[in-house]
Amino acid sequence: MGKSSEFYGVLEQPNIRRICFGKYEIDSWYGNAAYFGADHKTLGYKKITANEKNGQLITAMRKPSLNGHSTTQIDNTTDTASTTPQSQSSQYWLDKLYVCEYCFKYTDVEQECQAHRISCTFNKTYPPVGKLMYRDEYSQYIITKVRGFENVLFTQNLCLFGKLFLDNKSVYYNVDPFDFYIVYGHDPTDDESSNLKFKPMGFFSKEVLSWDCDNNLACICVFPPFQRKGLGNLLIEFSYELAAVTAGQKFSGPEFPLSPFGKISYYNYWSKKLTLTLYEHIIKEGIISFNLTEIANLTGFRREDILITLEYMKVLHRSSRKRASSKGSTTKSEDENVYFSKANFQKWCSDNHIDVKQEKSMLNPNYLVL
Template identity: 45%
Template sequence: MHHKLEVEDGTYGLLKGPNISKVRLGNHEMGTWYGTAVYFARDHKTLGFKYLNGEKQSRSKSLVNQEETWLEKLYVCDWCFKYTDVEDEFLGHHARCSHRARQPGQIRYLAADVTIRRVRGSRHKLFTQNLCLFTKMFLDNKSMFFAVDYFDFYVVYDNLTNKPMGFFSKELLSTDRNNLACILVFPPYQRRHLGTLLIAFSYELSKAERLISGPEKPLSPFGLMGYLKYWSSTVARELLYGRSCAEDEITLNALSRITGIRIDDITLTLKYMEIVKVENNKLHVDRGCLKNWARKNKLSKAPLLQKECLLVE
């Protein structure tokens, strides 16, 4: 199983198409979405850590062009994200992985069904590097995978199995004061609103620092849709049920302060919702249209994130 990766160049391992046919994450097997060279040595046939250990034999096909498969199946531990191309190696490690009984990081959100842990890249370097490598197979705009010291990772765990289901990373010294750099819910756990939960949690971190913040730009098309869902629900919930519910007019600045969402993100969201007019920095709210929007989009009165479950410093 993997212990160290050598960075070869500045291309971040990006390829035109998937080069690993399938990946097995624990008991889940899935196809990959994007190609990545960072798992491999310079020969494009051997996994990087095996090459460093002097092993140059591989079960993967040699590279002919960037559209060919380099490896039929990659095995990844769903506790710690260490990897191999040999099933017996994977099964032996998986049975005794130290993260089965002890998850890395500190608890920052504890609900009945899920837990969010803060995992420092500087303290848990191997775990976070392997997490980033896995992520590159499912995010086309994921570039950072080695310099994890400068990031915190907030990982969401299933309380029943204690297995990680997704995460977001946050740069420690962001010049733009971004509250999120990269986010991914792993394919087996998608459509469970975990992305929305992680986004909401990232804003709670900003509020604890008294910051109006948001994600690193530009967002991928998939990421933008996830944020528009969160932003529109947050804005609608505030205008219908929050401290602004009795106001016929509210300024963009006031709404930004209350929600913690940047003004330009609120403006984009209002255009997306197509129900609230903005003139001279003021929102003119038609309650009837807003209620119809809430009904059509099945807006719940209570947000997904439970603030009483927060353990934020």
């Protein structure tokens, strides 16, 4: 990247018009300058040198040979795929980005992507990378742990792709300090008569040695084609199960600030988990009072996360009691009491269609491999 501050950090708007991810064509949500070279037109991986020859950029392209192996070829042609969108709209640096749905390698040439998919070493029935951490034979989802320092290129490309849907992600290349937990599943649009393959559908990253020891997750992303399937809840719940067997993370939660997607996912998960916990251990047992520490012990949530979620659910109300001064004539201070409203709790369940007697967890602890 160049030194222009205009393109440093998060872009104000998407700079790639469309993303072709396997058979899906989707919009990018946020801009990602890290895909590009300093000219903002050419994908960074294609640049061998900053020199120009006869006014044309020299690029390196990985092209498949007839025997299925890749060869490096010098291409002295102008990259028309990258320059075309500039005439369409100054907003976009690239019209379409083609991303492999197995390994996240990318190109701006459709034929290159199609050829790559055939010989991709990650195009297997089961994920060829990482350690199995969870396998649900009923829902057919698995979660693998991939260490950044052991699989640098794969995790870098994963981060680059995730940035298209995360506004506050800033780590692309320095993946060594992170572990990545990737959820795989069968694509519902794949032909069941063929050999179904597990494909990556989302991930979360976790810093191996975090400055804040109670952070159990750095960032989380479920890819757009696979959203609204409960995978965000599955990954979040898994992160708490992982924290429960990690030293120093008895009470834990995500790193802040949360992305818009992360905020929605966490409020959804926290509120459902607290709803079930409050019903089973407080309301059902007829307990009159409770404190945040008691709920933290039951859930593994940080107390501050519990509080903001209860406020989000609007099940708390406050009342103040005036206390007289020693002279008995004026109000010295106020004591504030916080109460849990069962009526508001029932309204929350009704408004969000939650049946506390039927609600089930997305994660089955019997399938954990921790």
